[in-house]
Amino acid sequence: xxxxxxxxxxxxxxxxxxxxxxxxxxxxxxxxxxxxxxxxxxxxxxxxxxxxxxxxxxxxxxxxxxxxxxxxxxxxxxxxxxxxxxxxxxxxxxxxxxxxxxxxxxxxxxxxxxxxxxxxxxxxxxxxxxxxxxxxxxxxxxxxxxxxxxxxxxxxxxxxxxxxxxxxxxxxxxxxxxxxxxxxxxxxxxxxxxxxxxxxxxxxxxxxxxxxxxxxxxxxxxxxx
Amino acid sequence: xxxxxxxxxxxxxxxxxxxxxxxxxxxxxxxxxxxxxxxxxxxxxxxxxxxxxxxxxxxxxxxxxxxxxxxxxxxxxxxxxxxxxxxxxxxxxxxxxxxxxxxxxxxxxxxxxxxxxxxxxxxxxxxxxxxxxxxxxxxxxxxxxxxxxxxxxxxxxxxxxxxxxxxxxxxxxxxxxxxxxxxxxxxxxxxxxxxxxxxxxxxx
Amino acid sequence: xxxxxxxxxxxxxxxxxxxxxxxxxxxxxxxxxxxxxxxxxxxxxxxxxxxxxxxxxxxxxxxxxxxxxxxxxxxxxxxxxxxxxxxxxxxxxxxxxxxxxxxxxxxxxxxxxxxxxxxxxxxxxxxxxxxxxxxxxxxxxxxxxxxxxxxxxxxxxxxxxxxxxxxxxxxxxxxxxxxxxxxxxxxxxxxxxxxxxxxxxxxxxxxxxxxxxxxxxxxxxxxxxxxxxxxxxxxxxxxxxxxxxxxxxxxxxxxxxxxxxxxxxxxxxxxxxxxxxxxxxxxxxxxxxxxxxxxxxxxxxxxxxxxxxxxxxxxxxxxxxxxxxxxxxxxxxxxxxxxxxxxxxxxxxxxxxxxxxxxxxxxxxxxxxxxxxxxxxxxxxxxxxxxx
Numbered sequence: 001x002x003x004x005x006x007x008x009x010x011x012x013x014x015x016x017x018x019x020x021x022x023x024x025x026x027x028x029x030x031x032x033x034x035x036x037x038x039x040x041x042x043x044x045x046x047x048x049x050x051x052x053x054x055x056x057x058x059x060x061x062x063x064x065x066x067x068x069x070x071x072x073x074x075x076x077x078x079x080x081x082x083x084x085x086x087x088x089x090x091x092x093x094x095x096x097x098x099x100x101x102x103x104x105x106x107x108x109x110x111x112x113x114x115x116x117x118x119x120x121x122x123x124x125x126x127x128x129x130x131x132x133x134x135x136x137x138x139x140x141x142x143x144x145x146x147x148x149x150x151x152x153x154x155x156x157x158x159x160x161x162x163x164x165x166x167x168x169x170x171x172x173x174x175x176x177x178x179x180x181x182x183x184x185x186x187x188x189x190x191x192x193x194x195x196x197x198x199x200x201x202x203x204x205x206x207x208x209x210x211x212x213x214x215x216x217x218x219x220x221x222x223x224x225x
Numbered sequence: 226x227x228x229x230x231x232x233x234x235x236x237x238x239x240x241x242x243x244x245x246x247x248x249x250x251x252x253x254x255x256x257x258x259x260x261x262x263x264x265x266x267x268x269x270x271x272x273x274x275x276x277x278x279x280x281x282x283x284x285x286x287x288x289x290x291x292x293x294x295x296x297x298x299x300x301x302x303x304x305x306x307x308x309x310x311x312x313x314x315x316x317x318x319x320x321x322x323x324x325x326x327x328x329x330x331x332x333x334x335x336x337x338x339x340x341x342x343x344x345x346x347x348x349x350x351x352x353x354x355x356x357x358x359x360x361x362x363x364x365x366x367x368x369x370x371x372x373x374x375x376x377x378x379x380x381x382x383x384x385x386x387x388x389x390x391x392x393x394x395x396x397x398x399x400x401x402x403x404x405x406x407x408x409x410x411x412x413x414x415x416x417x418x419x420x421x422x423x424x425x426x427x428x429x
Numbered sequence: 430x431x432x433x434x435x436x437x438x439x440x441x442x443x444x445x446x447x448x449x450x451x452x453x454x455x456x457x458x459x460x461x462x463x464x465x466x467x468x469x470x471x472x473x474x475x476x477x478x479x480x481x482x483x484x485x486x487x488x489x490x491x492x493x494x495x496x497x498x499x500x501x502x503x504x505x506x507x508x509x510x511x512x513x514x515x516x517x518x519x520x521x522x523x524x525x526x527x528x529x530x531x532x533x534x535x536x537x538x539x540x541x542x543x544x545x546x547x548x549x550x551x552x553x554x555x556x557x558x559x560x561x562x563x564x565x566x567x568x569x570x571x572x573x574x575x576x577x578x579x580x581x582x583x584x585x586x587x588x589x590x591x592x593x594x595x596x597x598x599x600x601x602x603x604x605x606x607x608x609x610x611x612x613x614x615x616x617x618x619x620x621x622x623x624x625x626x627x628x629x630x631x632x633x634x635x636x637x638x639x640x641x642x643x644x645x646x647x648x649x650x651x652x653x654x655x656x657x658x659x660x661x662x663x664x665x666x667x668x669x670x671x672x673x674x675x676x677x678x679x680x681x682x683x684x685x686x687x688x689x690x691x692x693x694x695x696x697x698x699x700x701x702x703x704x705x706x707x708x709x710x711x712x713x714x715x716x717x718x719x720x721x722x723x724x725x726x727x728x729x730x731x732x733x734x735x736x737x738x739x740x741x742x743x744x745x746x747x748x749x750x751x752x753x754x755x756x757x758x759x760x761x762x763x764x765x766x767x768x769x770x771x772x773x774x775x776x777x778x779x780x781x782x783x784x785x786x787x788x789x790x791x792x793x794x795x796x797x798x799x800x801x802x803x804x805x806x807x808x809x810x811x812x813x814x815x816x817x
Contacts, residue, residue: 025748025749026746026747026748027533027534027535027536027745027746027747027748027749027750027767028533028534028535028536028748029533029534029536029748029749029750029751031533031749031750031751057661057662058661058664058677059664060664060753060760060762060779061751061762061764061777061779063764063775063777065766065774065775066775112764114751114762114764114779118661118675118677121677121682124751126751147662147663147664148659148662148663148664148787148788149662149663149664149665149784149787150664151663151787152489152783152784152786152787153783153784174489174490175309175345175489175490175493175816176309176345176490176493177308177309177408177490179408179409179410180408180410180411181410181411182411184344184345184495184498185497185498189344191344192411192412192416263463264469264470265469265470265492266469266492266494266514266517266812266813267514267517267599267600267813269469270517270518270599271598271599273577273581274581274584274585277577277578277581277582277585278578278581278582279581279582279585292464294463304492305492305494307490307491307492307493307494309490309491309493310462310470310491310492313462313463313491317463333494339510339511339514340494340495340496340499342495342499342502343494343495343498343499344495344498345490345493345494345495346494346495363600364599364600366598
């Protein structure tokens with residue numbers, strides 16, 4: 001199989017302005033991936049399938065990933081002019097001060113595609129697509145018209161993550177019932193408060209069980225009073 | 226009125242068979258329990274294995290698996306009940322004719338089991354319908370299911386036709402319909418049937 | 430694989446719509462979630478024109494028990510017993526797939542003996558899965574009881590082996606990252622040899638009973654045909670794909686584990702109908718026996734765990750890995766993203782039966798309603814894996 005760099009070059013030659021970026025994977029698996037642009041992704045996917053040499057005719061796996069907003073804290077040395085009283089005289093002194101700066105890297109929803117070729121028996125080629133943000137701009141192009149195997153998997157991601165695939169022929173909830181409002185696989189999903197009474201060793205669960213008990217107890221007391 | 230056991234044996238030796246209506250009635254009920262052909266998850270495979278040649282459920286008069294709830298006496302909740310499936314399970318239970326019994330097979334049917342913390346998993350079917358026998362295990366072995374059958378048969382045998390302990394179908398005030406939960410926007414509504422399952426409150 | 434002419438046509442990878450003949454009304458039937466023939470709690474919303482299928486929409490989720498979400502809240506090792514409950518017919522294959530993905534993620538090597546044990550257990554799993562899936566298929570056809578009893582008779586023997594080795598009949602929880610949990614004894618291997626030696630006789634008996642059966646041939650030949658182009662495009666894997674004549678077996682393609690050391694053939698179908706799938710499973714079963722015989726002969730002594738792999742406090746470096754194996758039902762893949770903590774950031778299962786259901790509608794359109802059950806049975810789904 002061609003290397004990721006060669007595939008990137010081939011894509012950029014075939015689809016002008018594709019803007020493919022190689023995402024490095026530091027783990028020993030060394031499965032690096034290609035980040036596609038939303039606008040050109042469909043054309044790139046079509047090229048990958050129909051190109052005689054690459055021939056990625058088999059889309060194996062479609063995964064949704066939720067990346068939360070990341071708060072990045074960094075320490076920066078800043079020069080500041082400070083007014084100080086030295087020996088009874090006010091002076092303007094320049095000082096270097098350590099300052100912690102916080103900025104929020106906006107989160108996004110991501111779809112990861114694992115491609116193989118049944119004709120050439122090679123793979124995997126990993127494609128990634130990212131939405132603009134996690135709230136309102138969650139559209140991505142659907143690959144279902146190119147590979148049918150994406151049909152149910154994209155529906156599943158739509159259901160559990162809320163990514164809207166434009167061009168999908170039948171985008172409905174698949175695992176949860178119609179009328180369900182949440183996207184339960186998102187990292188910030190909060191389950192309805194329904195925890196049972198027995199203690200459990202699981203920290204996060206134990207905490208929620210205790211919260212639930214406190215709430216239930218206060219509700220009972222309030223009802224009695 | 227119960228017949229004296231010794232008298233019964235003595236008369237049996239003389240070729241006279243004596244019984245009570247209650248014994249006869251319960252004997253008939255317990256000896257041919259028809260389970261519903263209804264599997265949910267992993268435990269259903271063990272349930273099938275129980276009906277196969279090696280464990281042979283037919284020895285206990287319960288080999289006739291009926292696909293229709295109208296013809297079944299026993300519902301084996303064999304597997305995880307999800308929130309999407311729970312209304313259907315309650316509806317199937319409502320459609321069964323009295324007398325009807327429920328075996329909750331496996332950890333999932335009892336309490337949600339290993340999947341208890343999942344957002345779509347019902348934490349035990351006894352939140353909505355009354356359960357007669359619980360079998361622990363994940364999945365329970367076929368022998369455990371056989372044991373549950375024998376336990377259920379003993380339970381049927383011990384029911385008297387009159388008085389406080391009588392079966393639900395002989396009690397004119399007995400509850401026959403169980404409310405089917407609705408699938409709401411975030412959860413099942415209501416999250417449990419408080420008449421069947423008053424939420425336990427542990428004081429600590 | 431795809432011919433260029435096909436690819437240029439709009440909607441080539443979909444079945445053309447079936448037009449009702451206009452006589453009589455259309456009937457909408459919900460088959461499931463409680464239905465005697467569907468494999469578990471699966472539902473199909475079927476639109477019928479008389480007996481013919483006009484439309485079929487599968488409805489999932491009745492066994493959606495949040496496998497992936499739970500996986501993200503627990504440690505890497507704690508997921509292992511949950512993988513047993515995905516495809517509850519073949520827990521050991523599921524174990525292997527997950528172990529393989531995490532071993533790729535953390536760069537762990539597996540000792541020789543453990544590799545052989547994995548192959549032995551995975552092939553035993555394949556045999557009992559194929560035997561019972563064929564049994565269920567015939568049961569769905571209306572042959573109530575007998576073939577399934579034969580299959581389960583064989584299955585029980587293999588389950589006894591699993592139980593004596595791992596402690597559980599179905600939920601084995603046997604493999605670990607870098608090896609296996611407990612070692613076998615020579616006695617167990619002898620027992621396994623005996624069981625495997627009896628399997629060809631079982632397959633002969635089964636085939637004598639069924640393959641030339643008039644009713645079976647009439648019901649299954651030409652039913653539910655799947656074309657190879659569509660199968661590849663829809664990501665179909667496993668016996669379903671090979672019955673359509675596409676030679677793609679991950680044991681041969683990826684050569685994961687030590688599959689390159691064994692001499693076995695990949696059986697292929699010709700017509701892609703239900704009969705081919707039925708026959709293909711029986712042929713694969715015989716090939717598994719071949720692999721097992723070689724593995725029993727060659728299995729070396731030695732350790733079964735990589736001494737460097739950590740059981741407690743297992744924290745792989747940030748990164749991701751996709752590992753896949755040829756499970757009895759098709760390609761079973763696990764995709765794990767690590768963020769350096771003790772539990773995966775994202776844990777995804779690529780279930781074969783879920784993706785294989787994509788073409789259920791295409792295979793059923795225009796067929797009789799009685800054949801739907803048969804076609805579904807020939808896909809061989811397990812709901813624990815479809816809905817997770």
